[in-house]
Amino acid sequence: MLDIADELNRWVEEDRDFAVATVVAVSGSAPRGPGAALAVDRDGTAIGSVSGGCVEGAVYDLCVEALQDGRAVLERFGYSDEDAFAVGLTCGGIIEVLVTPVRAHAPVYAAWLSAAARGEAVALARVARGPAELLGRALLVHADGSYEGGLGGSYDGGLGDRSELDRTTAAQARAMLDAGRTGTVEISEDGSHCPGGVTLLVESSVPPPRMIVFGAVDFAAALVRVGKFLGHHVTVCDARPVFATRARFPEADDIVVDWPHRYLRRTETDRRTVLCVLTHDAKFDVPLLETALRLPVAYVGAMGSRRTHEDRTRRLREVGVSERELARLRSPIGLDLGARTPEETALSIAAEIVAARRGGTGAPLTGARTPIHHDRVTVSAAAVG
Incomplete structure (x- = not known):
């Protein structure tokens, strides 16, 4: 429901009753994961989606029924071999949808x-x-x-x-x-x-998860835009005030003028934070990565050629960074897309971040037998208790 939370919040403020259909579970290939939602108010206005279009009509009808009878219902949708045009998921997956009526306020x-x-x-x-x-x-x-x-x-x-x-x-x-x-x-x-x-x-x-981009370079400007598109709170950090400016990075949430390693040591990070090191300058990179690779963050990537990477890892070993810590470093940063422009490079970095988060391989889906969706979303009480 979070994908339509802003709109639903407005409906609540406007005293509008509605029913919300939320994906509870998926199996096989399904277009949207748990939490995806579609809502319908008493006037028939609909927002959101639970399937990217496959079963929206049937789910809409369930929402209308829930508004009329005031009862929640759990419905299962899957592909129909008998009739490809019947209500079902043509991608072959199965989803379960919880439909709940919600009174205004x-x-x-x-x-x-x-x-x-x-x-x-x-x-x-x-x-x-x-x-x-x-x-x-x-x-x-x-x-x-x-x-x-x-x-x-x-x-x-x-x-x-x-x-x-x-x-x-x-x-x-x-x-x-x-x-x-x-x-x-x-x-x-x-x-x-x-x-x-x-x-x-x-x-x-x-x-929102944090993305901290170190190095106020042209590639950083493109990465900021992609980071915001992916829903990150994006910070740009550089020790050079002439480059770390709002004019150069208008879409960044924060711009910090400080030595990267010093800023990283004092700012808050968590297991969803991604750190992108674009400085490719040893005097910045080494102390920064020495700190970054010891933090419990989601992703640490560093830009540079393979020669730069080899020199950087040698320097990191010299300051005591272990092989286990070095194994966390994504360098050269990004997936192999043949990228050349700042925008293409930002896309390759973002693709690697998503793959690391979701468990993807980065390989083409064409001809592959790997799952399209890698999320693991069902958690037992014993696992989190």
Whole structure:
């Protein structure tokens, strides 16, 4: 639902009832993953998508029905061999979609959408499978572990009792939130960690991941644009004030004039942060990478020729960087696209970042037998408890 959170937040502010259909699970080749959503209001206005077009009409009808009868429903869609034009996914995959009616100003949904619009870290946990009376009920979980709503209460956010189910749901949702993940988790109806009773869909709203670009060069300007397109909070850092300017990087969120390694040591990073070193100057690169390769970040890449890479790794070994740490370095940075222009180079870097995040190989899909989608989104309670 996060992909349409801004629009839904406006609907809530405008006192509009709506029904939202959210992808709970996928198998095989499916166009969109868990969390993708389509919403329909009482006037029939639709926003979002759950399948890229394959089953949108049928899901739209389910939303209209949910608005009329006030009941949540879980529906499964797959490819029909008997009739290729029947409702189904022509790509051959299977998706499960949870359709939930939401009354205007429903406290849990209103609070979640508002917090998501502000970029706060919150998670919405909804019952996707389980007893009919629980289906679609929601719990809002904050980063500090506090929660609102109740699976024992009404789906629109009635507080209900602080049952063991609520407490366990809150704990599991917080674990997903800490990891910045959206997916499913299974718990029993009594709140224990045994799977098989209730399946929760947890949607985590977290601040955008950081991309820090070191080196205020022409390639950096193109990478900033691509980073913003991918949803990153982008910072440009360079020790040279004549180059690190707002005029050169109008789309950057932050521009920092400082020695790269000094800035990296004092700024906040996490396991979603990507670090792109474009300076290819040993006096900047070595102290910077010595720090970067020891941080728990998602990606560290450095620009330069193969000769530059060999010289850089030699210098890093001399200052004590281990072989295990060096193995984390993506250098020369980017995938082999034959890139030459700054824009093409930025694309190759972005492609490598996405492949590293999603577990892709970077190989052409044509003729390959590898999965198109690599995401692992189902998490057991035992795995995150």
